[in-house]
Amino acid sequence: MIIDLVSFDDLRDSFPRLYRTVSKFFGYTSGTYAVDLAKLSDFTRGELSAWIRTQREKKPPAPQPVAEPVAPVVVKREEPEVIRELMDVSKNEERRRVALLLDQQARDEDAFEARLEEWGRSGLETTQENANAIVDWIKQNPQLKGYFSAQAADLAVAWLGPKGSNALTWKPQAEVPPLVESAEPTEILEPLPNREPRLPLDVDNATLRRASKEQAKDYLARVNAGKLVRPRGGFGSSF
Numbered sequence: 595m596i597i598d599l600v601s602f603d604d605l606r607d608s609f610p611r612l613y614r615t616v617s618k619f620f621g622y623t624s625g626t627y628a629v630d631l632a633k634l635s636d637f638t639r640g641e642l643s644a645w646i647r648t649q650r651e652k653k654p655p656a657p658q659p660v661a662e663p664v665a666p667v668v669v670k671r672e673e674p675e676v677i678r679e680l681m682d683v684s685k686n687e688e689r690r691r692v693a694l695l696l697d698q699q700a701r702d703e704d705a706f707e708a709r710l711e712e713w714g715r716s717g718l719e720t721t722q723e724n725a726n727a728i729v730d731w732i733k734q735n736p737q738l739k740g741y742f743s744a745q746a747a748d749l750a751v752a753w754l755g756p757k758g759s760n761a762l763t764w765k766p767q768a769e770v771p772p773l774v775e776s777a778e779p780t781e782i783l784e785p786l787p788n789r790e791p792r793l794p795l796d797v798d799n800a801t802l803r804r805a806s807k808e809q810a811k812d813y814l815a816r817v818n819a820g821k822l823v824r825p826r827g828g829f830g831s832s833f
Contacts, residue, residue, distance in 0.1 A: 596631040596639075598646055605645065611703055611742060612641050618704075636720030637710045644722055691790060691806055698791035702743035709747040718751065719763045727754055727761050741785065786812060 602622050606613040615638055620629050631639050710728070714720040728750040733740040738749070754761040783792040786808055793805055793813040805813065 597628050598631055598643075599626055600629050600642070600646065601626045601649070604649060609641075609645055612638070612645060614700060614703060615707055616642060635707065635711050636714055637725045638707060640720070640722040640725050687806075690804075695790060699741075702741070702791075705744040706742040706747050709744040713747070713751055717764045717767075719765055721763060724762050737784065743783075745783070 602617060602624055617623055631642060718724060731750045731754055732738050732742060732746045738746050752758060783794060786792055788808055790806060790809055793809050795817060
């Protein structure tokens, strides 16, 4: 067991991606709780441990004089600008698009974490240095622009692995199971120019009927162009 205190409010404000993963795992959304870091995956535990150390190294605030109780002040947490612009529109259609965007982002981030675990089982060392290198590469990539997904994890490992800059470290070759690759190439789904999630080519009819005009237009264009279909089940390597 590795028990440590985590302020979920501070984690949400300073590290939203990690907050979503840890909050979903432990079931806490606010407040400070003692959690067992040993239950987390290697990459998530490494990121959370580094964040806790950073919080402890911060200089504590100077003591403040005791004041009379006042009415609580509600502080609104700012959302990214692209989300604020959409939420400022009263139309239900725009609000629905915001919900779809946030839902897709959360699912892609979960897939990103799962894909890193797959790479860890296939030889990539689960160190904080490897995790930082992958996250930094995705943030600095001009196409991905900090968008985390299973495909982003694959691209990062490809560029930072032995066939790229060789910046990552790997376990000894003995007894390392090979990463199972998809039978077919995987379609990389980057967000649309308006930041809406692209529809996969094997999308179900119910989701297709709820799609926006831009999503449907993009989907039909890729279908007619004969692009590769994302294989069902799991996330295969895209390189």
